[in-house]
Amino acid sequence: MMATVDQTHQFAEQIEKAAQRQVAKFRKLARGVHPRSCPICTYVGHFTAFGQPPRLDARCPKCNSLERHRLFRLYADKHQWFDDAHAVLHFAPETQITPYIEARVDRYETADLSDRRAMTHQVNIEDTGLPDSSYDWIICSHVLEHVDDAKALAEMHRMLRPGGRAILAMPIVEGWARTYENPEITTPDARMVHFGQADHVRMYGRDVRKRVRAAGFDLSEVTAQEPDVLTYGLMRGETLFIATKPAGAAPAQEGT
Numbered sequence: 001m002m003a004t005v006d007q008t009h010q011f012a013e014q015i016e017k018a019a020q021r022q023v024a025k026f027r028k029l030a031r032g033v034h035p036r037s038c039p040i041c042t043y044v045g046h047f048t049a050f051g052q053p054p055r056l057d058a059r060c061p062k063c064n065s066l067e068r069h070r071l072f073r074l075y076a077d078k079h080q081w082f083d084d085a086h087a088v089l090h091f092a093p094e095t096q097i098t099p100y101i102e103a104r105v106d107r108y109e110t111a112d113l114s115d116r117r118a119m120t121h122q123v124n125i126e127d128t129g130l131p132d133s134s135y136d137w138i139i140c141s142h143v144l145e146h147v148d149d150a151k152a153l154a155e156m157h158r159m160l161r162p163g164g165r166a167i168l169a170m171p172i173v174e175g176w177a178r179t180y181e182n183p184e185i186t187t188p189d190a191r192m193v194h195f196g197q198a199d200h201v202r203m204y205g206r207d208v209r210k211r212v213r214a215a216g217f218d219l220s221e222v223t224a225q226e227p228d229v230l231t232y233g234l235m236r237g238e239t240l241f242i243a244t245k246p247a248g249a250a251p252a253q254e255g256t
């Protein structure tokens, strides 16, 4: 007897759920091969798997830091990014780096669309309603690939003081000259297939730099290098962008 369309869907769903359970089990057991050091919590030992598909050497089992949090911490220390006069706005605040920043600055605020994570401001990064020229730092890690990035970058530029800096991180395919966007891809399933996560709306190529500059920023970057990659379990070549609002930047104008 032929299976009905409903039965076929049900069967496919069961297979999918079973596969997800196997991946979850694997992720729990899997770990890196070499011991690493965590610059955030000083743990030394094996990191554990994280991500979809899982990266074996990604997560510190003590403080839950991922590669990008450790990269952030290393460079924040090295370049002494924060001081006790600074005001900081942290989008989609990551608890792995929050205490480090909060302890070093005058004013630490967080923002998110979801009230669970927002803590200070429950706002949309595309239009926050927060005041002009009021932050020395904005931290925006793995947010831009979810939103209208031109609006979000303009908004960050507006909120930063002249000379203020935004730390930006996003998934990038450096081998691509151009960012992949596709307006026909709108469902969570299709976004997962095309962009690697159900709520991502693009996959950046190396032209992400042009997008940041187009919002009026000067741009520099730091990249995970050896021996830090081996020592701290970083992602080879992962980049943090430092987008500076030029000191002479004109104040934001309504509607621009």
Ligand SMILES: [Zn+2]
Binding pocket: 038, 039, 040, 041, 042, 043, 060, 061, 062, 063, 064, 065
């Ligand atoms: Zn740690």
